Amino acid sequence: MAKSRFGEPVGDQIEVCPVTQTQDIIAGKWKIIILWNLSTQTRRFNELQRLLPNISKGILTRQLRELEEDQMVHREVYKEVPPKVEYSLTPLGQSFIPILQSMGEWSKKNLVSK
């Protein structure tokens, strides 16, 4: 039978640690920094790529698709030539902003520059 990401199988139930569920969503290498850049405004594909200088189109696309699947990011396609696509946070994505902020503040307060 199915096993959870963490924990024993419990009958037909799958016991998943909530904290781990959250981690799963933001685990991609670029996920949180994408969310961070969308937290203040809607951005176009190329704009995001400029903000994340070392990311390739392919991987940026993949990370965005995964965030879409997890309902964190909304993708709006404008049927124009040349094409225009805008990414923004969904309500779920927006509800995550405070956690991003906590993470940033915690880092600045506690982490020494390495």
Add this chain to the structure above:
Amino acid sequence: MAKSRFGEPVGDQIEVCPVTQTQDIIAGKWKIIILWNLSTQTRRFNELQRLLPNISKGILTRQLRELEEDQMVHREVYKEVPPKVEYSLTPLGQSFIPILQSMGEWSKKNLVSK
């Protein structure tokens, strides 16, 4: 010259996004769940392994070592036979607990069980 995990090199400065720094610390597959299990009490090695049923000794050791390097976890060795090692959160690790809690609450409130 050195490049940051995110961003352009800026003179001799390395500009690192604080949010990304935090992510780097908790990025390991078992990191946050280990922190979570240490948040309430000190635990021994085998105890942790029992709590994380599908983890092997090798990987548990590695994750703990990395958390030690990042000053999140303290390792206390008792010179006895048989050996006894206790893991606990450092002050830095403890200061991270509120974020873990936010993540858990956010998950429970917003994430539908999949």
Add this chain to the structure above:
DNA sequence: CGGAATCCGTAACGATACTG
């Protein structure tokens, strides 16, 4: 009991070229 050392497989990341 709490590791260390080794090896392996896969998934994630990444570079490049091409396209509507």
Add this chain to the structure above:
DNA sequence: CAGTATCGTTACGGATTCCG
């Protein structure tokens, strides 16, 4: 402009064996 498709690489997790 915003992708897709393909392929290469690397890092991470995991299994196993051995040890004080």
